[in-house]
Amino acid sequence: MASTPTANIQPSAEKSQYHHFIPRFILRNFSYKPPKNDKNRKQYVEDMLHTIDLSGPTAKIVDTTVASTLGKVDMYRDFAKAENQQGLEKQLADLESHAGRVVAKIRKGFEAGNKDVWITRLERDTLRKFLFIMKYRSSNMHKRFCPETFEDYSADDREELLEYIRGKDFEKPIDVWFDNIKAMLELEMDPGGNWMKEIRKRAYPADAEWFVHHTQSMFMALCTPSEKDDEFLLTENGYGIHEGPVSGRVDPSTGEFTATSYTEYHVFAVISPRLMIVLRSFILPDPMEDNLQGVREFRQTMYQMCASMHANPNEAHSILADLPISRATNSYTKLMGGRLVLLNGEDGSHRANHRFCFRFFAVATDHVDRINGIMLEESYGISTIVFGSRTGAQKILESYLSAPLPAESSAESSFKTVSGKPDDPRFIFLQKLEHVAKQIGSNVVAVYRTINNTPTEEEEYEEVARVMELTPTEERGEHMQLYMRLGGSYATLMKDMEQARNMMNMRIKFDVWSTGLNEHIRNNIRENLQRIFSQLPVRRVWYYLKHVRNIALRDRSIEGSVICEGPEDVIAKVSHVIRSEDIARLMFAVILNQISLAHHPDLELYPTIISEASWRSISRSKQIAFSSAGSICDCGINEIEQKARLLRDKLQKPDYLKTFANLFLPKDAMIRHPLWSDKENIEMQTRFHTRIVFPGLVSKLEEEEDELDEVLFNIAYPCPSPFYVFNNEKKTIQAYQWINSMVR
Template sequence: MMRSAPNPTFEEKEQYHHYIPRFVLRAFAAQPQPSYDEPTRPVKKKKKQRKKKPAKIAAGDAEDPKGAEDDSPDEAGPSNAPKEPESRVEMEVVKDKGKPKPRRPRFDPAMDPYIKIYDLESGVLDFGKVGRSYGIPDMYKDMDHERAYHVEESLSKLESDAARIYHRIKKDHESGKYKFSITRKDRNVLRKFLFVMRYRSHKFWSKYTGTIDTYEHNDRHLLIEFLKERSITDLRQVWLLGLEVIVKTEIDADGEWLHTIGREMFPADANMYVFHMSESYMAFCEPQSPEDEFILTDNGFGIFEGPVVYDTDNLKSTGADGSSPQLKDPAFTEFHKLAPLSPRLILVLRSNFLRDGPIWEKRKKVFSEWKAWPKADSLLQDLPIKPPEVRYWLLPRKSKAVHTLEDEFSFEIYKVKTEQVYVINALMLQEAVRSITWASDEPLQRSLNAFLRNPNFMLEVSLSVFPEFTPRIALRYQKQRLLSLLDKPYPTEEVRPLEEFNKMNENLGKNPYLQPYYKFGGAPELFRYDSHQAFLLINFRSFVADHSGSAIPWRNKVNKATIKFMSTFHPRIVWFHVKIWNVTANRLRKGLEFSPVTEEDFGVLTGSGPEDLIANLVDFLPFRLLSRLMFETSLKDIHRLDSREKLTAQGVSGEKLEAQMVFQEMDMMKQFGGFGGSWSLVGTPYHFEPVNFCDPFGPDIPHELLYEYFKRDLLLRYNLRGNIEKIILGTRGTPEAYRRLSQLLWDHLYPIPENLFN
C-alpha cells in the first residue's frame, strides 16, 4: 500500500479514540449515576433573537451608522436610533404552560453516562465519563497519510455494524428471549469486530509504538523481513496497515479473504487473525443467579482462558553472565476467549478442540502429545455451551448445501453457575493491567474474594522471583486493595504499589549487610531471584547428600562433583547460598535442626565472613574462581569450627591442636577437592600442581601420594606467606586490598601456625 509523505502543514484537532466501544461501556453505567452538577449547554438563539453586531465606525465619523444598535448598558441617555423589539433569550416558554422549558444538559446522560473505574496504576477509584474512558488520544492517527484519520473512519463503519448487531442481541436478551438468529454475514462481522477489539487493545498498540531495535517479541525476524519488503520504517505503520486490511477485507463465503489477508498483512498477525476466525465457535452466556454480574477490564476483549506454561528450567537468560535472569516466552493454549457485552451477558469463543465428537477427540489427543502443548485442562471445561445450529441455503442447481452469507445461525443464551461466573471474572481480574469497571459493588466484591482465594490464580513462587513478575505482584496488591475501597467516597486516595516496590528496592540498596552482594553484581530487583536460587542450592545439596550412598570413595566423588557444579553459579547467588549455609550449619552444631527457626538464628548473617572478603577483592581475583573460593573457604570454616570443638572436648590443645587442624584439611581436600597453593602462582617458577584436586572423575590418589603432595604444597605456602599477596595483586594492590587478601588466605583458606615447621 502506497503511503504519502507527511504533510508538515497538515494539522488536525486531537481526537479521543476508544479501544473499547462506547456502546459496550454504556452497558456498564454506574447505578445510580452520581449527582454531579454538569455545566448546561447554552440555549441556541433563534435567528431573529440574535443581536446584530455593531458596524465598524471610521475614525472621522460623527454620527452613529444607520441601523446600529446601542449595546452599552451604562449609556445614560436614550438612543436616537430606532429601537428593535427586545428579544427574550433567557428561556423558552412553552405555550399554554406557565413553566419554562428546562435547558438541555451539556452531556446526554443516556449517551455519555458515568462508569466506575479503578485505575490499577494509581490505585484511585472514581467515576469517569464513557466518552473519555478506555481510549487513547489519536490512537489511530496516521501521520504518513494525507487523511490522517482514515483508519478511524474505517473502524467507525465496522463499529457501527457491530453495534447494530449488538443492540439487537441485547434487546432480545433484556426482553427475556433466550434464543435468537443472525446471518453468517452478521456472525462474521461480530467475529471480525472481536479480533479488532483485541488487535487495537493497549497491548498491541504499545507493541508497535517502539522501534525495531527495542522490539523483543519472538516474531522479530519475521517483522524485520516484512519491514524490508514493504519499505516501512515506522512500526506503527505495520499495526495501522493490519487494522485497515482487516476492516476493509470482507469475509466472503468462498474464502478469497484468506488470500488478501495473507498477502497484505504482517504474516504473524495475519495468522493470528485467521486462527481467530476459524478455530472456535461462538456462544453466549448469562449468570444463572440474578445477583451475579460480569465485569469489564482494559484488556477484557483480548483475554483467553487456557494453560500458560513457563519453562523455569530452560531460561532465556540464567543470569550466569551477570545479566538479569529472563524467562522464554510461555507455551499456551487458547481454550476460551471472552468478550463481556454487559454485566449480564458475555460472548464466549470456545476452541474447536473442546467440541464433542470423535474427530475432535482424536485431534486433541494428537496435539496433546506435542511437547509444546501445555498438558492441562480448561478451567471452563464444564461451561454448558454448544455450537449454534446452522440453517444452510440450498442454491439453485446445487445438490447439497453450500456456505453462503445468508446462512442462518441460531444461538441460545446459556445460563452459567455462580462458580463459573467467578472463574470468568477471575480471568478478567488476573489479566487486568490498567483498569477495572463494573456495574454493582456487591457482585464485584464476591468475585474479588473468589479470585484472591482461588489457587489457580496465585503466582507460583518459582515465577514470582523473576524481576519481570514484580509488576504483576504490585497489580495483585492493587486488586486486593480494591476490596477496602468500595464503601469509600470517590475519588479514593492514590496508592502506587509499584512505586512502593521501587522505594523498597532503594532502601534495600542501602542495606549495609548486602553491600558485598552488590559488589558481585547483585541488585535489589534481583534479590528475590538470587535468594530463591540460593535456597534451591541448599535443597539440592541436601538431596544429593541423602542419595549418594555409604561407600566413602563414591561419596567423595559425588561431593567433588557437587561443589564443582555449584561453583558454576554466579557469585552473587553463591554469596547468598553460603550465608544461608552458615545459618543451617550453626543450627546443626547447636542441635537445633528440628526446632523452629527463630530470628536469633539469622544473626549469623550480619557477621562478616570470607565471602565478604572475596566480595571486596572482586577486582583483584579471577572472576571464574570467585564462586569456588567462597565454597571452599566457607566449607573449611564450618568444618574447622566443628573439629576444633570436638578436639577441645577430647582434651587436645596448644600446638598439637593446631597441627591436627592443619592436617585435617588434607582429609577435606580428599572429600571435597580444593585449591592447592599454586592456583595463584601460575606463570611463576613456584607453580606446582601435580594433580587437579577438584576433578571428581580423576583416579583416586593413594593416601601416601596425597600426603606428599599436600605436605609439599603446605611448605610452599608457608615459605611464600606475605609474597603470594604481592603476586596476586601486582601493582594494582592497595594497603587495604593487601590486608583483606592476607586475611582471606591465612585466616580462612590456608591457616598455618607460625611454628608449624620449627
C-alpha cells in the first residue's frame, strides 16, 4: 500500500487492521482444518488455505491462514479523519455479513443436492451490490486511486475525475474512491429503481454509471463443474476479471499498454471450488428470448456493434457465448408460447415480495477450463492464487499449460502469448506455473506463442506517425489541428476514420432493422445508440457526425463543405472550455439541430420574444428548440452554466422580467408563448438573457467567442440574437450592463 504523507494523517488511537479484499466467508469455502496436536486437544486451530505464492522469483505452494490471506493492512482506512478511520471497513463488513447469508443459503442448497435455489428480490439486489463492490474495492482499483496527488492520477478518466473534484473537498484520489464505496454501501436499492438516479447524483458519475451498468445489463447465474474432479480457482484479482475483448495500444518506447475500449461479456465471482456466480451480458444469446426473431436480431446487432468498436472486430467475440446458462425464473411471470407473460395480479412493476429461482447449471470440463484459463491469463501480475485441492490444481495447471495454441484470428489468440524477452512478465509467469506443477507431481511443459518482433504494418504506420508528430503545429492543416485537439494523433487517425465508418454502418443497420416498428421505439433505439457512441473517444464521434451530416444533407446546400466543415468543428475548437464528458453530447446536439434546420429552413423557432404577431408554434420547432441539447444550464461550459442558473432563478420572479421588458423590449413583445410550457418559456428567456451577457463570460475564449455564440445560440440552444431583438447596439450594451448588475 502506498504510504500516506504525514501531513495528511490525523492522530488516532485506532489500531491498524488487516482488511480482506476477498471476504473471509468466501475464503473459508476453500479452507481446511489441520489436525490438532495430540498433546493439546483443546488447541485452537485456524482455518488454512492451499495457495500458490507467486511473489518470489520462483513460485511455491504455501499453506496460509484465512486470517492473513488476500488482504492489505489498513486498505480502507481513512487517515484523513480524526476519528472512526476504520468506518468504511465496518460498513464493508456489514455488507459482507448480509451477502454472506445469501451466499450461505445458496451454498447450502447446492451442497444438499438441490437443483435450484429461491432468493428474494432484496437478497438478489444485496448480492448484486456485493458483487460490484467486490470488483470496485479490489487491489487493482486501489492501485488506480492510490497516487498521492491528483496531479499524479494517470487513469484514462483523468480529465473527467479532475473536473468532478473541482469545488469539492477531496484532497487525494483515494478520497474519491472511499466516497464512492461509501455511497454505494449506503444506497438503498428500492424495487422501483429510483436508486439508479440517486447513485448518479451521489457518486463520481463515471463509476456510478459503471455500477448501474454492472447491475442492470447482465443477468446472474450459478455454475458448477459437471465432472467431480473439476474445480474453480480463486485468484487474487478474480473478482475483478471479465471475459471479453480489451483493445488498446502499446507504447513501443515503454512497452506500456493503454486500453482504449473493452467489453464485459461475462464477469466471475467464485464462491467455492465447486460453485461460481457468473454474470452474463444481455447482448449474448439467450435461448428463451431468442425464440422471438426481433429480439434475436436486435441482440445480434448489439453484439456486432460491440465487436466493431475494437481494433480487431473479428477477434472481439465471446469465447463463452455457448456457456449453457440462462437467467433466473421468477414468481411473477410464466412462460407461454415461447415468451414470458405476467401472472394474474401483476402489473409489471417490481415488488419487494418477488422471488427468483436460480438453477445450478452444470458446465462441462471444456467450459471450466476456459474460465480457469481466463483467470490464469490475468494472473501474471498478482502474488496469490487459492485452490481447493492439489488434485484439482494439478488438473487446472496441466489443462492451461498444455492447451494447444488457438488460431491467431480467434478471440483466444492472445492466450499464452509472450514477447520472447527474458523479463516478459507473462513468460516468467508461465515458468512459475511450470515449476508449481512439478511440485505437485506433473511433468507438463508450457505451450506458448512468441510474438514476432518484426514490426507489423500498423506498427510501421505508427512509427511514421510519430515522425509526423514532430511537424510544427503551424504547419499542420486546420483539420488535423482540430483532430489533435480532441486527443487524436497521426497514429490514431486511420483507425478512428475506419471506426467512424463502422459506427455509421451500425446506425444504418439499426434503422433498417427497426423499419416497421413504432416510431417511438425507433427513436428510443437511436437515443440509446447515441448514448453508447457518446462514450467513445470524442475524436471518433467527430468523424462519425460528419458522416451523419453528409448523408442527411447531401441533396441540400448549407454553408461550408458538408463533410469537412460544420458546427462540430467549433465545438472542437473550444473543447478546452467544455467538460470532457459533455463534448460528444454537444456535438450530437449541434449536428442533429443543423440537419433539422436545414430540412425546415422556414421554421420559426423563437418568434415569441419578438412580436405577438408570430403566434404559430409547431411540435417540430419545440423539439428542435428544447429537446436536442436540453437546457443551457447544463451546456457543459462551467461559466455559462453558472450564469444561466442564476438568471433562471431571477426569471422565476415576475418583477425581474417585467422590469427588463419595460426597459428593453418593444411594447408589443410577447414575453410568454401560449403553446410553450412554463418551463420552456423560462428556458428560452434564460438562453436569451445568457446570450446578452455572453461576451467576455468565458475567460479562456479569444477569437472563438463569436463562433461559439453562433453555434451555441443559433443551433444548439436556439434563441434570438440581442441585436435582432433590440435593433440597437446601445440598448444591447445597456441590457448587458443591467443584467450583470442584477445577477452577479
